[in-house]
Amino acid sequence: xxxxxxxxxxxxxxxxxxxxxxxxxxxxxxxxxxxxxxxxxxxxxxxxxxxxxxxxxxxxxxxxxxxxxxxxxxxxxxxxxxxxxxxxxxxxxxxxxxxxxxxxxxxxxxxxxxxxxxxxxxxxxxxxxxxxxxxxxxxxxxxxxxxxxxxxxxxxxxxxxxxxxxxxxxxxxxxxxxxxxxxxxxxxxxxxxxxxxxxxxxxxxxxxxxxxxxxxxxxxxxxxxxxxxxxxxxxxxxxxxxxxxxxxxxxxxxxxxxxxxxxxxxxxxxxxxxxxxxxxxxxxxxxxxxxxxxxxxxxxxxxxxxxxxxxxxxxxxxxxxxxxxxxxxxxxxxxxxxxxxxx
Amino acid sequence: xxxxxxxxxxxxxxxxxxxxxxxxxxxxxxxxxxxxxxxxxxxxxxxxxxxxxxxxxxxxxxxxxxxxxxxxxxxxxxxxxxxxxxxxxxxxxxxxxxxxxxxxxxxxxxxxxxxxxxxxxxxxxxxxxxxxxxxxxxxxxxxxxxxxxxxxxxxxxxxxxxxxxxxxxxxxxxxxxxxxxxxxxxxxxxxxxxxxxxxxxxxxxxxxxxxxxxxxxxxxxxxxxxxxxxxxxxxxxxxxxxxxxxxxxxxxxxxxxxxxxxxxxxxxxxxxxxxxxxxxxxxxxxxxxxxxxxxxxxxxxxxxxxxxxxxxxxxxxxxxxxxxxxxxxxxxxxxxxxxxxx
Numbered sequence: 001x002x003x004x005x006x007x008x009x010x011x012x013x014x015x016x017x018x019x020x021x022x023x024x025x026x027x028x029x030x031x032x033x034x035x036x037x038x039x040x041x042x043x044x045x046x047x048x049x050x051x052x053x054x055x056x057x058x059x060x061x062x063x064x065x066x067x068x069x070x071x072x073x074x075x076x077x078x079x080x081x082x083x084x085x086x087x088x089x090x091x092x093x094x095x096x097x098x099x100x101x102x103x104x105x106x107x108x109x110x111x112x113x114x115x116x117x118x119x120x121x122x123x124x125x126x127x128x129x130x131x132x133x134x135x136x137x138x139x140x141x142x143x144x145x146x147x148x149x150x151x152x153x154x155x156x157x158x159x160x161x162x163x164x165x166x167x168x169x170x171x172x173x174x175x176x177x178x179x180x181x182x183x184x185x186x187x188x189x190x191x192x193x194x195x196x197x198x199x200x201x202x203x204x205x206x207x208x209x210x211x212x213x214x215x216x217x218x219x220x221x222x223x224x225x226x227x228x229x230x231x232x233x234x235x236x237x238x239x240x241x242x243x244x245x246x247x248x249x250x251x252x253x254x255x256x257x258x259x260x261x262x263x264x265x266x267x268x269x270x271x272x273x274x275x276x277x278x279x280x281x282x283x284x285x286x287x288x289x290x291x292x293x294x295x296x297x298x299x300x301x302x303x304x305x306x307x308x309x310x311x312x313x314x315x316x317x318x319x320x321x322x323x324x325x326x327x328x329x330x331x332x333x334x335x336x337x338x339x340x341x342x343x
Numbered sequence: 344x345x346x347x348x349x350x351x352x353x354x355x356x357x358x359x360x361x362x363x364x365x366x367x368x369x370x371x372x373x374x375x376x377x378x379x380x381x382x383x384x385x386x387x388x389x390x391x392x393x394x395x396x397x398x399x400x401x402x403x404x405x406x407x408x409x410x411x412x413x414x415x416x417x418x419x420x421x422x423x424x425x426x427x428x429x430x431x432x433x434x435x436x437x438x439x440x441x442x443x444x445x446x447x448x449x450x451x452x453x454x455x456x457x458x459x460x461x462x463x464x465x466x467x468x469x470x471x472x473x474x475x476x477x478x479x480x481x482x483x484x485x486x487x488x489x490x491x492x493x494x495x496x497x498x499x500x501x502x503x504x505x506x507x508x509x510x511x512x513x514x515x516x517x518x519x520x521x522x523x524x525x526x527x528x529x530x531x532x533x534x535x536x537x538x539x540x541x542x543x544x545x546x547x548x549x550x551x552x553x554x555x556x557x558x559x560x561x562x563x564x565x566x567x568x569x570x571x572x573x574x575x576x577x578x579x580x581x582x583x584x585x586x587x588x589x590x591x592x593x594x595x596x597x598x599x600x601x602x603x604x605x606x607x608x609x610x611x612x613x614x615x616x617x618x619x620x621x622x623x624x625x626x627x628x629x630x631x632x633x634x635x636x637x638x639x640x641x642x643x644x645x646x647x648x649x650x651x652x653x654x655x656x657x658x659x660x661x662x663x664x665x666x667x668x669x670x671x672x673x674x675x676x677x678x679x680x681x682x683x684x685x
Contacts (some may be wrong), residue, residue, distance in 0.1 A: 218496075
């Protein structure tokens with residue numbers, strides 16, 4: 001008893017083949033889309049790899065690129081087979097490969113689902129990578145003369161300007177590190193020496209932030225230095241001042257940016273998976289309806305198409321039996337070889 | 344003697360019609376592109392209209408939008424005519440309109456030339472508008488509590504950050520303007536009072552710039568205040584310091600952006616003119632080739648197509664005599680009417 005059988009006459013078979021061919025071309029476009037999303041994600045990670053300590057995992061974009069390429073190629077092949085399915089001679093050369101092709105498609109669909117799941121799960125490792133990378137980024141902000149880190153200041157400034165954020169968790173992170181290089185500190189000045197002396201690590205700490213933390217929407221010119229000292233500025237209360245510098249932390253801002261990107265990509269991959277499942281089902285119907293024509297010579301004869309030749313349970317038990325017999329086959333061969341070697 | 348005649352047989356006519364149909368579809372796409380370029384330009388002008396004192400001329404983008412729509416319509420019609428030209432029955436209903444259509448296309452080409460010229464010439468107007476608008480913008484920077492100007496600070500800050508520029512011509516423009524609102528100045532402070540009094544107009548001027556002038560590429564943290572005072576900062580010489588703040592003026596930065604945009608649009612319109620002219624020539628050849636068929640009943644006969652029925656000089660003198668007769672008829676009618684009255 002076949003699973004979901006459908007009766008087909010010539011007209012219905014032609015319509016089915018045409019629809020499935022059309023769907024395959026949409027699926028090719030979907031594959032191209034997945035490929036380009038993978039490339040875009042890879043480029044975005046590369047752009048800010050300095051802020052992630054050059055340590056970010058490129059596993060997900062690489063997987064997306066690979067899936068996109070595979071999707072394109074199997075969908076092009078499927079489209080070609082559908083196109084030829086209406087001509088019995090051309091179809092005859094594709095027929096033997098179809099069973100393997102369909103099994104491969106099912107496996108590919110499962111892999112696509114796993115990719116979609118990963119898109120949502122990889123947010124967690126990204127959080128840790130960002131937290132660590134940003135902390136190091138801020139520490140190396142002042143090292144504009146150290147090779148390999150000389151662009152950290154510019155990258156961090158541009159990022160804070162672009163993402164409207166300041167510091168790792170908030171702007172107070174800048175109070176805990178020395179972000180002014182020693183080259184620009186006058187060590188003969190008493191004030192500088194006092195500040196460095198008052199600190200255990202000998203760092204020049206101050207309650208100031210870089211200019212890139214400034215919020216352009218503030219009604220007053222930006223207050224960057226002596227931020228916690230209300231008396232240093234006229235009519236200023238740092239507890240109530242909201243618009244002076246960006247309140248959000250950069251880890252939060254970057255995570256929401258990348259998280260949003262990954263969620264969108266994950267949702268699109270799920271849609272692509274559904275499309276692929278649809279074309280696989282369509283191809284199975286095309287294959288089964290053309291395989292058992294009532295009268296092989298007459299192209300206008302009736303035929304029946306199905307999803308599975310037997311029911312789900314029977315197909316499953318069949319596969320289990322096949323695997324067991326394969327296992328027994330190798331055991332018997334081993335036993336025979338052992339007997340031969342002994343005797 | 345026709346101008347540039349070409350002999351046609353059925354195959355050549357079919358090829359011409361098909362090629363021309365394809366060309367007309369490219370022209371429709373070009374028309375859509377001109378339309379979208381016009382909209383993009385309009386949006387870009389709107390985005391920074393505060394910098395131009397809300398005084399900028401929207402003539403060029405409006406013209407581009409109009410011309411784009413016209414181009415789409417004319418070229419779609421032309422494509423339809425080409426498509427029908429191979430069927431004598433369908434073509435006969437378009438035939439009477441073709442002469443007017445070609446005249447319309449000619450005048451549309453002239454309009455396109457005008458638009459392209461404007462794209463290059465209106466850059467002067469944009470420059471003057473920007474110069475005036477930016478000087479006002481810097482003056483109103485501090486007025487974040489005045490309705491209508493409260494976003495000037497934000498707009499100017501974002502412009503300076505985005506275009507990597509500072510001030511109108513250079514950063515010293517900020518030294519001549521009070522860019523800190525009086526609300527944030529402690530008037531009881533002696534330093535403040537001295538500074539305000541030392542100035543004729545009673546303005547609080549200083550040698551500082553807003554934070555948006557800062558260059559992120561500078562190796563040292565940004566020096567915004569006491570820019571001309573070398574001793575105020577360790578190891579600082581304002582004459583040699585190049586990377587601290589942006590050295591370019593916003594007038595130059597914004598103008599180069601808009602002028603490159605307008606020049607590219609102008610070049611694209613020139614390209615569209617060439618395309619339209621080729622379309623017109625092709626349609627003229629096709630229509631004359633279909634009109635001069637030796638045997639109207641036999642579609643496979645030979646025919647001749649041309650650009651102008653007579654030579655260029657003769658066509659021109661014909662036009663002039665037509666215009667003169669039009670003028671003379673008016674005069675004659677004018678003479679008749681007074682006679683009829685008397």
